[in-house]
Amino acid sequence: MSGATLAQKIIARAAGREAVAPGEVVIAGVDMAMIHDSGGPRRVEPVLRELGVGLWDPSKVVLISDHFVPGDTEEGARILQLTRDWSAERGVMFHDGEGICHVVLPERGHLKPGMLVVGGDSHSPTGGAFGAYMFGVGATEMAGVLATGEIWIKVPETIMIEWRGRLGAGVLAKDMMLALCGRLGMDGGAYQAVEYSGQAVVALSMQERMTLSNMAAELGAQAALIAPDAKTYAFLRTCGAQVTEDSSLRTDPEASLGAHHVFDAAVLAPQVAAPHSPANAMAVCEAPRTPLDLAYIGACTGAKYDDLRNAARILKGRSLAPGVTLLVAPASRRDQARAAQEGILGALENAGGRVLPNACGICAGYGADRLAAGTRCISSTARNFRGRMGDPSAEVWLASPLTVAASAVAGEIVDPRDYLTEREVA
Amino acid sequence: MGRVFMFGDNVDTDQLAPGQYMRGGIEAIAAHCLEMVRPDFAKVVRPGDVIVAGRNFGAGSSREQAAEALKHLGIAGVVARSFAGIFYRNAINLGLPALVAPEIGGIADGDACALDVEAAGLKVGNGEIALEPVPDNLRRLLEDGGLVPHLKKRFAEVRR
Numbered sequence: 099m100s101g102a103t104l105a106q107k108i109i110a111r112a113a114g115r116e117a118v119a120p121g122e123v124v125i126a127g128v129d130m131a132m133i134h135d136s137g138g139p140r141r142v143e144p145v146l147r148e149l150g151v152g153l154w155d156p157s158k159v160v161l162i163s164d165h166f167v168p169g170d171t172e173e174g175a176r177i178l179q180l181t182r183d184w185s186a187e188r189g190v191m192f193h194d195g196e197g198i199c200h201v202v203l204p205e206r207g208h209l210k211p212g213m214l215v216v217g218g219d220s221h222s223p224t225g226g227a228f229g230a231y232m233f234g235v236g237a238t239e240m241a242g243v244l245a246t247g248e249i250w251i252k253v254p255e256t257i258m259i260e261w262r263g264r265l266g267a268g269v270l271a272k273d274m275m276l277a278l279c280g281r282l283g284m285d286g287g288a289y290q291a292v293e294y295s296g297q298a299v300v301a302l303s304m305q306e307r308m309t310l311s312n313m314a315a316e317l318g319a320q321a322a323l324i325a326p327d328a329k330t331y332a333f334l335r336t337c338g339a340q341v342t343e344d345s346s347l348r349t350d351p352e353a354s355l356g357a358h359h360v361f362d363a364a365v366l367a368p369q370v371a372a373p374h375s376p377a378n379a380m381a382v383c384e385a386p387r388t389p390l391d392l393a394y395i396g397a398c399t400g401a402k403y404d405d406l407r408n409a410a411r412i413l414k415g416r417s418l419a420p421g422v423t424l425l426v427a428p429a430s431r432r433d434q435a436r437a438a439q440e441g442i443l444g445a446l447e448n449a450g451g452r453v454l455p456n457a458c459g460i461c462a463g464y465g466a467d468r469l470a471a472g473t474r475c476i477s478s479t480a481r482n483f484r485g486r487m488g489d490p491s492a493e494v495w496l497a498s499p500l501t502v503a504a505s506a507v508a509g510e511i512v513d514p515r516d517y518l519t520e521r522e523v524a
Numbered sequence: 525m526g527r528v529f530m531f532g533d534n535v536d537t538d539q540l541a542p543g544q545y546m547r548g549g550i551e552a553i554a555a556h557c558l559e560m561v562r563p564d565f566a567k568v569v570r571p572g573d574v575i576v577a578g579r580n581f582g583a584g585s586s587r588e589q590a591a592e593a594l595k596h597l598g599i600a601g602v603v604a605r606s607f608a609g610i611f612y613r614n615a616i617n618l619g620l621p622a623l624v625a626p627e628i629g630g631i632a633d634g635d636a637c638a639l640d641v642e643a644a645g646l647k648v649g650n651g652e653i654a655l656e657p658v659p660d661n662l663r664r665l666l667e668d669g670g671l672v673p674h675l676k677k678r679f680a681e682v683r684r
């Protein structure tokens with residue numbers, strides 16, 4: 099036995115196997131299934147009915163409403179009602195209006211290292227930040243999981259992405275991911291398992307690590323793991339998860355890898371991705387002069403507590419450039435409450451930001467604030483595909499919360515480091 | 525015989541199932557499938573036609589309407605240099621054959637073609653392009669017509 103990667107260990111365990119080899123298709127038992135209001139009940143229930151079966155184990159199903167929250171359209175309200183009725187009928191755990199699924203799931207103590215989790219959403223790799231093998235599937239396949247508790251997996255290779263050194267001031271996990279999208283492309287993950295390692299990754303906070311795993315979706319990886327460490331277990335304990343440390347949850351040094359990329363964190367500059375692909379990444383200083391109409395701090399990718407705090411580092415005591423709108427949709431109610439308590443939310447509001455519900459909102463193109471024709475937006479979200487956030491003529495530039503905040507102040511895309519040097523580079 | 529419809533790299537799920545029509549049901553989504561890159565696609569495509577594309581076909585979101593729209597239009601299958609993983613899963617689970625072609629050189633848009641999933645080949649004109657075979661347990665899914673019919677069969681067997 100030549101050693102296994104973390105991903106292969108989790109899949110082998112879930113498939114009841116001693117070991118698994120990349121490329122083979124195995125049937126794995128699912129430890130937890132996460133669904134949301136958009137791809138969840140309204141799409142899976144008809145399939146369950148057609149199959150004539152119930153849930154394999156309601157205690158392993160977590161339902162979270164986020165896409166149609168706050169239900170301010172007739173359709174949204176109807177879907178939310180259907181979602182609520184279904185949760186009561188089926189007896190699953192339900193977090194209603196508490197925030198975006200990928201943030202709420204760990205926050206409420208559901209995730210544990212070593213789990214195999216299936217999510218009904220493409221950013222499900224986010225769970226990998228906690229050492230869980232979590233990946234996204236469509237609604238039909240989710241219905242199959244809910245009915246059987248099983249799923250087929252083509253055992254992936256592990257693509258190790260190692261970040262050596264330390265990030266410079268003003269450079270965040272989002273910049274690492276945009277740079278990776280630019281370097282490796284949107285299929286750089288080749289639907290394999292990415293694993294992040296190295297000093298710069300270990301140094302990140304848990305929510306910053308979540309940003310790394312989250313945007314592995316934009317690399318086309320199936321899952322994106324970070325080996326759990328003391329920080330992981332401490333974070334999960336504060337979320338109420340009962341976890342015991344397991345030192346076997348890591349990639350064996352002798353395990354063979356599909357690829358091993360090494361990057362130097364110290365030389366990384368803040369990045370932006372030009373419309374209409376995250377792979378259009380470049381250093382902010384190389385971006386063309388881009389006047390902006392809208393700055394958006396939102397999504398599971400870019401509006402967690404840490405993201406809000408980073409935005410406030412710039413926006414505190416400053417105000418928006420004339421003509422620029424700032425919208426902030428904190429990723430969870432808990433993160434918003436904490437940000438409010440610490441004056442972070444106030445700083446964003448005082449700068450001129452308007453706070454939106456704890457939901458996917460315009461990241462998914464929903465709500466009254468979806469981008470109007472011709473809007474030029476800088477956004478802390480994960481995707482800038484044409485038409486995703488609103489009108490197809492809108493242009494979305496992706497960036498870190500720091501860069502979004504600095505650009506909102508400048509009225510055009512700027513390097514946030516120029517705004518941090520003036521004060522404490524906290 | 526179907527015809528080849530050629531596409532490039534990174535055809536994404538917003539092109540396959542445009543967000544603005546997601547509320548209209550599969551009929552509406554299919555009617556606008558791929559119109560961003562090929563405005564007349566849904567109008568001219570016929571059952572049995574095959575999509576041949578470059579790398580990372582189906583990139584983007586997990587919306588399975590991307591695969592469903594193609595199936596709805598009667599596409600016999602998608603042959604691509606590589607697939608985005610979620611799209612690949614959705615296609616197989618919906619019973620839409622998705623096969624990887626190591627090489628797609630020599631195929632032109634409009635070529636007459638026939639896709640043979642079991643033999644893992646795409647007949648084009650007088651030649652045949654070898655495709656990567658679909659793993660056995662996934663081919664069974666395709667043969668049953670997708671995950672739902674497959675599970676129906678399985679649950680029916682359990683009940684018997």
Ligand code: SF4
Pocket residue numbers: 164198199200219221396397398399457458461462479480
């Ligand atoms: S916030 Fe955006 S990326 Fe995150 S789950 Fe919602 S729609 Fe998806």
